[in-house]
Amino acid sequence: MDISTITDEKLLDEIGRRFHEKKSSIGEMEEMTKKLLVLNEKNKKSQEIKSKFLSLVKNEFNNPMSSLLNLVNMMVKKSDDPKLAELSSLMKMELLKLDFSLKNIFCASEIEAGEIANDYSMVKIKDIFDEVANYFSFLIEEKSLYINYTSEGSDDIISDSQKVNIILLNLVSNACEYSYSNSKIDVSFTSDEDNYIISVEDMGEGIEEGKEQDIYSSFYHYESGNTRRTAGLGLGLSVVSGLIESLDGSIQNTRQENKTVFTVKIAKVDEKDVSLSRGIGSNEFIFDDSEDMVEF
Numbered sequence: 001m002d003i004s005t006i007t008d009e010k011l012l013d014e015i016g017r018r019f020h021e022k023k024s025s026i027g028e029m030e031e032m033t034k035k036l037l038v039l040n041e042k043n044k045k046s047q048e049i050k051s052k053f054l055s056l057v058k059n060e061f062n063n064p065m066s067s068l069l070n071l072v073n074m075m076v077k078k079s080d081d082p083k084l085a086e087l088s089s090l091m092k093m094e095l096l097k098l099d100f101s102l103k104n105i106f107c108a109s110e111i112e113a114g115e116i117a118n119d120y121s122m123v124k125i126k127d128i129f130d131e132v133a134n135y136f137s138f139l140i141e142e143k144s145l146y147i148n149y150t151s152e153g154s155d156d157i158i159s160d161s162q163k164v165n166i167i168l169l170n171l172v173s174n175a176c177e178y179s180y181s182n183s184k185i186d187v188s189f190t191s192d193e194d195n196y197i198i199s200v201e202d203m204g205e206g207i208e209e210g211k212e213q214d215i216y217s218s219f220y221h222y223e224s225g226n227t228r229r230t231a232g233l234g235l236g237l238s239v240v241s242g243l244i245e246s247l248d249g250s251i252q253n254t255r256q257e258n259k260t261v262f263t264v265k266i267a268k269v270d271e272k273d274v275s276l277s278r279g280i281g282s283n284e285f286i287f288d289d290s291e292d293m294v295e296f
Helices: 008-078 082-113 125-135 137-142 161-178 236-246
Strands: 120-124 146-151 156-160 184-191 195-203 250-256 259-267
Touching: 008 082, 082 137, 082 161, 082 236, 120 125, 120 161, 125 137, 125 146, 125 161, 125 184, 137 161, 156 161, 161 184, 161 195, 161 236, 161 259, 236 250, 236 259
Parallel strands: 146 184
Antiparallel strands: 120 156, 184 195, 195 259, 250 259
């Protein structure tokens, strides 16, 4: 097109048309921005409601679960009737299974919602191991397993006790489920310059080659032979992976002859860099028995 043939009137019309198009586009962008801001505000409120709902539901389950477990512990210990004692033991086992599932459900929900800030305190790994071994005593006895703990030097660390507890609960549960009967589970603690290292080793059929990373996906079920007792939720190792990530750590699994080894590394933190909370029990649901408890 020869620009010399365009009249001033046509040029002004074209400039006006393009100006109008640009103004219209700006108006559409402003309208879309307003809609996005409204949607963002709704999403923000939705996340707040979700967080509050999760907290309320968690508390609503925690309190009755704690009471039920305390009551059933008293029934097991103080019943003179063998049949009642046996029924009480079965009830305790089922409550612990439910408790464990709830822990993982709530933890998975908190990870998904981003509600997993670290609460640092002084943690003794041996104490958490003792809690976990007692927690799964029914499964350990049922499969005639021997579980052992070793540490190199002091196992006092600065970390999040609740998270370390959930991590160890899931790894020991996994080891119990996949171990051969009458075999051994070894839990060990050590450290290097930068990390605390927890290792859980079991004797079982192991993880099929190529599935080593799949097992950390949510709702993934790894079935291996007949060592696994129940299907479960498929949340445990995904929860472990999420918690370890929040603690700036890593997890890997390896196959060594007839043993499967899960190795967890948790980054060390300097006490000067974090605010330490008052030490609390790592188990949210179970309270210790007391002679002063009221019997009903």
